[in-house]
Amino acid sequence: MAPSNCTRYLDDGTPYRVYDCTEPGLHVNREQWKQAMLEAFALLSPQSRWQRFASGSASLTEAQLDYLTDVDGSSRVACCAVIPDRRKVRGIGIARYVRLDNDPDCAEFAVTVIDRCQGQGVGRALMRHLIGEARRNGIKTLVGNVLPSNTRMLALCRALGATTSRDGDFIRVSLMC
Numbered sequence: 324m325a326p327s328n329c330t331r332y333l334d335d336g337t338p339y340r341v342y343d344c345t346e347p348g349l350h351v352n353r354e355q356w357k358q359a360m361l362e363a364f365a366l367l368s369p370q371s372r373w374q375r376f377a378s379g380s381a382s383l384t385e386a387q388l389d390y391l392t393d394v395d396g397s398s399r400v401a402c403c404a405v406i407p408d409r410r411k412v413r414g415i416g417i418a419r420y421v422r423l424d425n426d427p428d429c430a431e432f433a434v435t436v437i438d439r440c441q442g443q444g445v446g447r448a449l450m451r452h453l454i455g456e457a458r459r460n461g462i463k464t465l466v467g468n469v470l471p472s473n474t475r476m477l478a479l480c481r482a483l484g485a486t487t488s489r490d491g492d493f494i495r496v497s498l499m500c
């Protein structure tokens with residue numbers, strides 16, 4: 324299998340790579356990361372925002388940015404898909420997990436890919452990388468809540484071997500690491 328951070332290609336030939344966001348090779352400080360998150364968020368359709376955040380808000384708040392970029396490489400991990408660019412960080416997707424306080428073998432995950440890059444394998448590449456990081460950090464199960472209408476996310480999770488069960492308004496997804 325190719326290394327998880329090898330160069331990959333979008334359908335139009337644009338190269339991108341998947342990184343752990345704390346990786347020194349990414350050369351990104353937290354402020355640059357927040358800026359890249361804001362720019363990527365602006366490229367999400369209302370539907371994608373709703374599917375990811377269950378909210379239609381037009382931007383991320385400073386508190387959300389603080390939370391989303393607060394990683395420690397073990398219990399709070401984020402992996403990003405980035406198009407190489409000398410001048411700025413061009414993020415096209417991000418996957419993250421946060422270990423559960425009451426069940427340290429388990430972490431809650433979420434993943435987002437900007438609309439124009441969806442359906443091209445980016446989400447799958449991010450999830451594979453995230454699962455690898457989770458395994459390396461002793462996490463046995465990744466869990467997430469997905470809207471029943473989110474067929475793409477459910478198909479991706481099932482293709483990765485997830486089990487699913489109904490949980491109120493959501494589908495609860497469990498992935499073994």
Ligand SMILES: CC(C)(COP(=O)(O)OP(=O)(O)OC[C@H]1O[C@@H](n2cnc3c(N)ncnc32)[C@H](O)[C@@H]1OP(=O)(O)O)[C@@H](O)C(=O)NCCC(=O)NCCS
Pocket residue numbers: 370371372374375432433434435436437440441442443444445446447448467468469473474475476478479482
């Ligand atoms: C859900 C999401 C992360 C998937 O990422 P993606 O890059 O679009 O998905 P991929 O291209 O890697 O596709 C993975 C699998 O999804 C399925 N899939 C892809 N396109 C699909 C479509 N149009 N309809 C249904 N399933 C589809 C397939 O099983 C595909 O596997 P395949 O390539 O072997 O056919 C992305 O669409 C997204 O960010 N959506 C908005 C935010 C969101 O829903 N986040 C999840 C909440 S936790």
